[in-house]
Amino acid sequence: MTVYVDEITDYGDVARRRGLRSTQWAHLTADTPEELHAFADRLGLKREWFQNAGNYRWHYDVTPAKRAAALRAGAREIDRRGLADLMAVRRAATSTPGGRNGGQSLTVPAPPAQTSLPVSTEPAPPDSPIFGNANGWAVVVDRAGRRCECSGQCGGAHRKTGGRCDATHGGYAGKGCPPIRLEVAPEDPSIPEHTAAHMPPAQLMAWCGKCRAGAVNRAKPARGKKAQPAQSDALFDAAELT
Incomplete structure (x- = not known):
């Protein structure tokens, strides 16, 4: 199964x-x-x-x-x-x-x-969300000082925090929200996950979820408005299968 x-x-x-x-x-x-x-x-x-x-x-x-x-x-x-x-x-x-x-x-x-490329042998914490290169998570996050490395790729200037996002791993994310969990991914958001999973730590950076989502959205090509799908209980829709 x-x-x-x-x-x-x-x-x-x-x-x-x-x-x-x-x-x-x-x-x-x-x-x-x-x-x-x-x-x-x-x-x-x-x-x-x-x-x-x-x-x-x-x-x-x-x-x-x-x-x-x-x-x-x-x-x-x-x-x-x-x-x-x-x-x-x-x-x-x-x-x-x-x-x-x-x-x-x-x-x-x-x-x-597929032939896999070598990755770091440093284990990742089991509860840490990882976008790419699971084995190199600790290497990248520790190198970043356990702080998001976004310096504007998400579209935000981060002026109040010296031009870099101040989100830290395990930090406060807001009332009622779970602690911040940093992800590891390439700076270029167009690189697919299956490729990022085999990239060495030197080619990856630490991201908070908000900055990563912003960078991914910015990297998408401009598109015309699409017809809105019918309302349903799930995001999955039969139109996705065609």
């Missing part, structure tokens, strides 16, 4: 209209709902966050930090096409005899093996 997590998507105004604290989300799913729930429990996800329980698109929506935690815990990374293929298998299985899954395996084919 396998747990899967797809790419991060920025839902922008859709997420803000629903009152969500993050606009960036990914989808966590598995070969069976039971395995998915067990994995979600390990990540600290509440059962009430389970989406689309009544049809083949069942999943959890996860933030970039939880997505990184899922990958560290053994989830398999797939792209949106891979997710669409998985859902297509489920949809077909629900129309065949043999129960909920039609007696068929829902596992998607494994991608071709």
Whole structure:
């Protein structure tokens, strides 16, 4: 059995209209709902966050930090096409005899093996969200003085703090919010996660979640306004599978 997590998507105004604290989300799913729930429990996800329980698109929506935690815990990374293929298998299985899954395996084919580049052997704290290069997290964050290294890449000037973000790992994030957890990623936000995961610590920097999200949004090409999707209980929508 396998747990899967797809790419991060920025839902922008859709997420803000629903009152969500993050606009960036990914989808966590598995070969069976039971395995998915067990994995979600390990990540600290509440059962009430389970989406689309009544049809083949069942999943959890996860933030970039939880997505990184899922990958560290053994989830398999797939792209949106891979997710669409998985859902297509489920949809077909629900129309065949043999129960909920039609007696068929829902596992998607494994991608071709890739040669991994050497990474740091420094272990990362198990509760630290990591965007890329899990093994080099401590090296990068310690080098940064456990402080976000953004100096304007997010679009903010940080004038009050000397031109650099003052968010520190484990620091105060606001009333009712969990402590700040720094992420590790390249300065260039266009570099994909699977590439960043194999980059040496010297090519990475420490980010707070707010600055990282801002940098990623700034790096996206300008786009015309898209038609708003229909309101639903989850960010995952059938239109994403086409």
